[in-house]
Structure formats: structure tokens, C-alpha cells
Amino acid sequence: MGPFRRHRITCVVAGLAACSLAMVLWGQQFYGGGQIYVPEGTRTARELGSRSTGTPEWINPRGFETDVFTFARLRYDRAPRPATGRRGGWTTDLPDADLNLSYRLQQMTSLRVDPDARLVRATDPELADLPFLFASAPGAMGLTSAEKTALRNYLLNGGFLLMTDYWGDVDQAHVERLFEREVLPGYHFEELPIEHPLYRAVYPIREKAQVANIHMGMKIPGTQIHHRVIFDRQGRIMVLGLHNSDDSDGWEREGEDHEYFLKYSEGIAYPLAINIVFYVMTH
Numbered sequence: 001m002g003p004f005r006r007h008r009i010t011c012v013v014a015g016l017a018a019c020s021l022a023m024v025l026w027g028q029q030f031y032g033g034g035q036i037y038v039p040e041g042t043r044t045a046r047e048l049g050s051r052s053t054g055t056p057e058w059i060n061p062r063g064f065e066t067d068v069f070t071f072a073r074l075r076y077d078r079a080p081r082p083a084t085g086r087r088g089g090w091t092t093d094l095p096d097a098d099l100n101l102s103y104r105l106q107q108m109t110s111l112r113v114d115p116d117a118r119l120v121r122a123t124d125p126e127l128a129d130l131p132f133l134f135a136s137a138p139g140a141m142g143l144t145s146a147e148k149t150a151l152r153n154y155l156l157n158g159g160f161l162l163m164t165d166y167w168g169d170v171d172q173a174h175v176e177r178l179f180e181r182e183v184l185p186g187y188h189f190e191e192l193p194i195e196h197p198l199y200r201a202v203y204p205i206r207e208k209a210q211v212a213n214i215h216m217g218m219k220i221p222g223t224q225i226h227h228r229v230i231f232d233r234q235g236r237i238m239v240l241g242l243h244n245s246d247d248s249d250g251w252e253r254e255g256e257d258h259e260y261f262l263k264y265s266e267g268i269a270y271p272l273a274i275n276i277v278f279y280v281m282t283h
Contacts, residue, residue, distance in 0.1 A: 036048070038075070045073065046115070073098055079142035082141070082174055093251070133159060165245075166244075211247045214256060229241075240280075
């Protein structure tokens with residue numbers, strides 16, 4: 001697998017600065033969550049019915065159908081679930097999180113974004129054309145031997161993996177074992193300092209804040225937010241884990257509750273996600 005052809009992203013800084021996220025994001029209603037059954041062969045998030053009142057739809061100009069950024073979600077359901085996996089799974093917050101974030105990227109930046117999003121396994125050949133990969137609830141992640149090898153090759157050849165919605169020491173220990181010993185042996189997680197340029201890529205982010213699950217609506221007592229990364233030998237971020245935070249709930253649930261939207265979707269989840277995508281796609 002060769003290096004990825006990366007899209008050059010130019011953020012519409014003036015528009016971002018002038019327009020509050022609240023003005024352009026509010027308006028969708030979302031209800032649902034947890035795990036769902038996804039038939040084998042399902043290729044896109046768009047094929048699945050919204051677990052709410054609907055997701056945004058858009059069409060890119062003719063001729064740009066393939067020259068787009070695509071949000072791709074990792075499907076991991078062929079290996080046994082780890083015994084320590086207490087909650088969630090690969091379908092957590094699917095499909096609304098995928099489609100809502102894709103739309104906000106289309107709306108808030110000059111980036112053209114695939115309106116359908118993708119569902120892929122690590123062993124799918126087309127993964128080589130998808131430089132951004134998302135995994136939900138990695139504390140429940142199990143991978144086959146072939147998937148571990150494929151994911152290793154993907155990451156070492158320019159791919160990027162974002163993970164969120166995993167909690168506590170048990171989930172973190174599982175993620176560390178899986179990646180440091182089996183997927184990327186010889187590489188290690190480290191905390192990303194708040195001074196890193198990622199936090200200034202588009203929006204200025206001054207602290208690592210927690211996106212709470214909407215049913216809790218508050219910071220979970222006693223939890224510390226970690227943004228844990230694995231760098232390659234050249235200093236490129238290959239893996240980023242948002243530990244003790246439910247960022248994809250902030251994307252999925254933006255319209256269920258106005259206070260939740262203001263505090264978590266607009267205030268934390270979308271600015272950080274836009275920064276992450278902008279940074280990794282330009283570095």
C-alpha cells in the first residue's frame with residue numbers, strides 16, 4: 001500500500017470567525033443510541049436509518065464525487081469481544097455521528113465531504129484510499145490476526161485513526177495492550193500536550209474538556225480527560241484516542257437538548273473534531 005494522496009484543506013477562517021457554531025448547527029433532533037445490527041455488505045452510514053428524526057443531506061458538484069474527504073468508520077465484529085469490554089461497540093452512535101460530523105465539515109470549512117460516509121473493515125482493500133478512520137468504543141474492540149496486520153500497514157503507510165468513547169483504567173489498559181503489543185509493536189501511547197499545534201489548527205482550544213454522555217449531562221466525577229497519541233518515526237500522529245470523553249455523542253446528539261448542544265456539541269465536540277481533521281489532513 002502506497003502513501004496516501006492527501007487533500008489540501010483550506011479552512012474558511014473568516015467565515016468561521018464571523019459565524020457562531022450555534023447559528024449554523026442547531027436545528028436537528030436526535031434520539032437513539034447504543035448498538036445496532038448492521039447487515040453484512042453495508043458500505044455506508046447513509047444506508048442505515050437514522051436513529052433520530054433524520055440526518056442532513058447534500059450533493060457535491062458534478063465531477064467532485066471522488067475528490068472529497070470521507071469519514072470512514074472501522075467495523076470490528078469478526079474477533080471475539082474482549083472479556084473486559086463493558087460497554088459500547090463499533091456501531092455506537094452510528095449513523096448520526098458520522099453523517100452529522102461530515103455535514104459540519106462540509107458546512108464549516110472549504111472541504112468537500114462525502115455525504116454518505118463509509119463503513120470499512122481493516123482488511124478492505126479500499127481502506128488504502130481513506131486516510132481518516134474512526135473507531136467508536138475501542139475498549140470493546142477485538143481484531144483478528146489479519147485485521148491487526150492490515151491496520152498496522154494502514155497506519156504505517158500514512159493512515160490515521162481517531163478513537164473516542166472509552167472510559168476508565170480497564171478500557172485504557174485494553175487499548176494500550178491491543179495497539180502497543182499487537183497492532184503497532186514498538187510504538188507507544190503518549191499524552192498530547194495542549195501546546196501542540198493541533199489545538200490551534202482552526203479553533204483555539206485551551207483545555208482538554210470532556211463531552212459527557214447526553215443521559216448524564218455532566219462531567220463524570222473523578223475522571224481525567226486524556227488525549228493519547230501514537231507518533232510514527234517522523235513525528236506524524238497515527239493514532240489519537242480521546243479517553244474519558246464521548247465526543248461522538250456530541251456529534252450524534254446535537255439536537256436533542258439545547259443546553260447539551262451549547263455546552264458539549266458547540267462548545268467541545270465540533271471544534272475539536274474540526275481541528276483534528278484539519279490538522280491530520282494537512283500534516
